[in-house]
Amino acid sequence: MSGNYESTRRRLTSKQAETVSRLTQCAVEVLREKGFAGLTVRLVAAQAGVAPATAYTYFSSKEHLVAEVxxxxxxxxxxxxxxxxxxxxxxxxxxxxxxxxxxxxxxxxxxxxxxxxxxxxxxxxxxxxxxxxxxxxxxxxxxxxxxxxxxxxxxxxxxxxxxxxxxxxxxxxxxxxxxxxxxxxxxxx
The missing domain is CATH 1.10.357 (Tetracycline Repressor; domain 2)
Known part of the structure; x- marks a missing residue:
């Protein structure tokens, strides 16, 4: 299964997969800075340089984002x-x-x-x-x-x-x- 990063919610194009990868990487960065209590999908989206609505198309919640990581x-x-x-x-x-x-x-x-x-x-x-x-x-x-x-x-x-x-x-x-x-x-x- 190594390398199988199929989204939980839908199939991804290569550009979408790159966005999801960026979001998961930024989630770890935000966690390091703010902890889980301070983590929001909006903060992760801002860190990744994507619109919050885009982030929410891939992740339903911060829990979903962390589970994906x-x-x-x-x-x-x-x-x-x-x-x-x-x-x-x-x-x-x-x-x-x-x-x-x-x-x-x-x-x-x-x-x-x-x-x-x-x-x-x-x-x-x-x-x-x-x-x-x-x-x-x-x-x-x-x-x-x-x-x-x-x-x-x-x-x-x-x-x-x-x-x-x-x-x-x-x-x-x-x-x-x-x-x-x-x-x-x-x-x-």
Whole structure:
């Protein structure tokens, strides 16, 4: 899925895709300056040099915009699985990479947690895509033994809870990545 930046709301021409890319980049800049509370689609549009109405044709809310930023980063994240590694190491690698995806940007990390918990239908759509992508990566890491649905769901609950915990500020993403590893090792036979 790397590089698949199809809009949540519609198909994009190359010019539209460039505009959406600029908006997502500017969203991160505005988040760094103003935090999630100060983020608005209008501010991001101004930073990107587009009309607010244009920004709203692509993003229904600031939550939708932030969820899109996370989706783009996740889908662009390389799949670093080494087939020579054992199953547990591959799964731990997936969990760590997802946990550390926004770890160096605290404003973005907190905003992603808030955004993904939103009720906006466009966010719900992206939340589903994000969950499916992480599931796909976990299934690939588990390999041919991935028929254990309970194990897969347990790993999904593990990362979702860990990322929520980090996003709420209870712990750093780096520490959460370490806890994910130790917890995953307990779950995997």
């Amino acid at each position: 996370f989706w783009r980063r996740l889908s662009a994240m390389p799949q670093d699985e080494d087939p020579s590694e054992d199953r547990t190491s591959r799964v731990v690698g997936v969990l760590r990479s997802v946990a550390l995806l926004v770890s160096d940007e605290p404003e973005l990390a907190g905003a992603v947690t808030t955004a993904l918990l939103g009720r906006d239908p466009d966010v719900a759509h992206l939340r589903g895509r994000i969950g499916l992508e992480i599931r796909r990566r976990l299934v690939a890491a588990l390999g041919s033994e991935s028929e254990d649905q309970d194990l897969l769901e347990g790993l999904e609950m593990l990362y979702a809870g860990a990322l929520l915990r980090a996003g709420m500020g209870y712990d750093s993403y780096v520490h959460i990545a370490d806890r994910l590893e130790s917890s995953a090792r307990m779950l995997l036979p």
